[in-house]
Amino acid sequence: MTDPIESSSGLSAPRFKSDIVIKTLLKSPLPGDEKPISTTDGETNIIAGPGEFEIKNIQVNGWALKKESNDKFIKSIFRIRFGDMTLGLLGHISEFNDPDIFEELGDIDILFIPGGNAPFINQSDAAKLIRQIEPRLVVPCFFKVPGLKRQANSVDAFLKELGQSKVEVQDKLTIKQKDLNPEKMEVAVLKI
Numbered sequence: 255m256t257d258p259i260e261s262s263s264g265l266s267a268p269r270f271k272s273d274i275v276i277k278t279l280l281k282s283p284l285p286g287d288e289k290p291i292s293t294t295d296g297e298t299n300i301i302a303g304p305g306e307f308e309i310k311n312i313q314v315n316g317w318a319l320k321k322e323s324n325d326k327f328i329k330s331i332f333r334i335r336f337g338d339m340t341l342g343l344l345g346h347i348s349e350f351n352d353p354d355i356f357e358e359l360g361d362i363d364i365l366f367i368p369g370g371n372a373p374f375i376n377q378s379d380a381a382k383l384i385r386q387i388e389p390r391l392v393v394p395c396f397f398k399v400p401g402l403k404r405q406a407n408s409v410d411a412f413l414k415e416l417g418q419s420k421v422e423v424q425d426k427l428t429i430k431q432k433d434l435n436p437e438k439m440e441v442a443v444l445k446i
Contacts, residue, residue: 277302278345369394369412381415390434
């Protein structure tokens, strides 16, 4: 699970157990302290902040977005590798202008990126970033859904920026490496 829903959002958190929870926003770190959090409650491993982790043969690398972080929070992006798949989590980004981190992300099969505009990356910049990363599958997140209390745009504007006219909303997504088209990027919108 990534970026679990907080009750203040107005949305209900899904009810399922997770082996790993990754948080791309680490709130209230100590000043000057960018140490990651890696804890376990016996069943769930929680990762927040930059660092390198390996849990159950899943490799997780996180990088702090220093230009977007401050003394109240640290924003991070993550690359997750398991089996023959690589996921990119861009979480709470509002801009992306660190070429060193971009280079370290490497080849991404599935990219999770904010698709709802402010307070996150605007949809036009998100589309440009996606074209640079060239993932095989894009999954937008943080877009407007019924009940959401914070500002967000519809996922339709995001899809338009990507040149996608109609994408069916799915309850769940099951992907195998062989199902990903290396020649054509696809977009999957998940029901929240």
